[in-house]
Amino acid sequence: MAALREKIGIIAGAGQFPELVAEGARKDGFSVVMCGFVGHTDPAIESKADVFEMLHLGALSKLIQFFRKNGVTRVCFAGAINKPKALDVRPDLRAAKLLFKIRSKGDDVLLRAVLDELESDGLQIVQAAELVPNLRGPAGVLTKKKLTDKQRETLAYGIPIGEQIGAMDIGQCIVVRENMVVAVECLEGTDATIKRGAELGGKGCVAIKLLKPNQDERIDLPALGLNTIQNLVDGGYSCLAYYAGKTLFFDRDEAVALANEHGIAIVGVNDEFKSSLV
Structure with a gap:
C-alpha cells in the first residue's frame, strides 16, 4: 500500500507565487490542498493542486473547514490580494467578529488576527518562501x-x-x-x-x-x-x-x-x- 503524502495547505492570491509554491511543494513530496479567492486568484491555478476550492474573500469559516476536512495541519500564504478590491469584502460571521475585535485595519494587524484564528483551529502557519528558497x-x-x-x-x-x-x-x-x-x-x-x-x-x-x-x-x-x-x-x-x-x-x-x-x-x-x- 502506497504511503500517504503529507499535505500542505496553500492560501493562494494573485500572481505567479502560488504556482511556484505548489510546484516546490510537489517536488518536496507534499500533496497540495489549495484555496483561492474570487476576483483575486487565477482559476487556472487549480491544475497545480490535488484539491482546490475557490472562496469569496471573507469566508473565514469555510476556509478553515476546507483545510480541516482535507486533513491539512500546515498552511502557507502565497500571492497578492488586491487591496482596493479587498475593501469590498463581505465577511462571514466569524470574520465579522474578528474585524470587530481589532481597532486597526492595517495589513499587519489584519493578517496577524487571521493567523491567530487559523492557529486557534490547529492550523500551523509556515512560510511559503521555504518551499522556493531560490526566490x-x-x-x-x-x-x-x-x-x-x-x-x-x-x-x-x-x-x-x-x-x-x-x-x-x-x-x-x-x-x-x-x-x-x-x-x-x-x-x-x-x-x-x-x-x-x-x-x-x-x-x-x-x-x-x-x-x-x-x-x-x-x-x-x-x-x-x-x-x-x-x-x-x-x-x-x-x-x-x-x-x-x-x-x-x-x-x-x-x-x-x-x-x-x-x-x-x-x-x-x-x-x-x-x-x-x-
Missing part, C-alpha cells in the same frame, strides 16, 4: 551598474524613513530623490507608487522596498519582479534597494538583465550594508 533576493549589488556616492547618500537618508513608515503599517515602498520623500506606498501597491514617484520626482529617483519592522515574515513578504524593473525603466529611475533575504524576487535573471540594459543599480540591503552607509 529570496540576495545581498549586495546585483547589477553591472554600481552605486554612486549620491545614491548611497540617498539610501542612507531613505532607508530609516522607509522603516519608520513601515513600523506604522502604512506600506513597504518609498520613492526618494535629492533627500526628499517623493512618494509613499499606501493602498495602491508598489507599482502604482513607482509610477507616481516618477511623475512627481522626475528622472533619477530611487525606489526603496523594505520589510516592515513588525511584519510577520511567514506572510506578505515584499516582492519584486520583471514588471517592477520595467516600471523603473519607464520612470527613469536610477536605483532600487530591497531587503536581502526577506524579499521575493521573481524572474530575477531577466529583471537584472533589463536593469543592466538601462543603467539601473539594484542592491540587496542587509545590516552590514546599512552600517556602511552611516
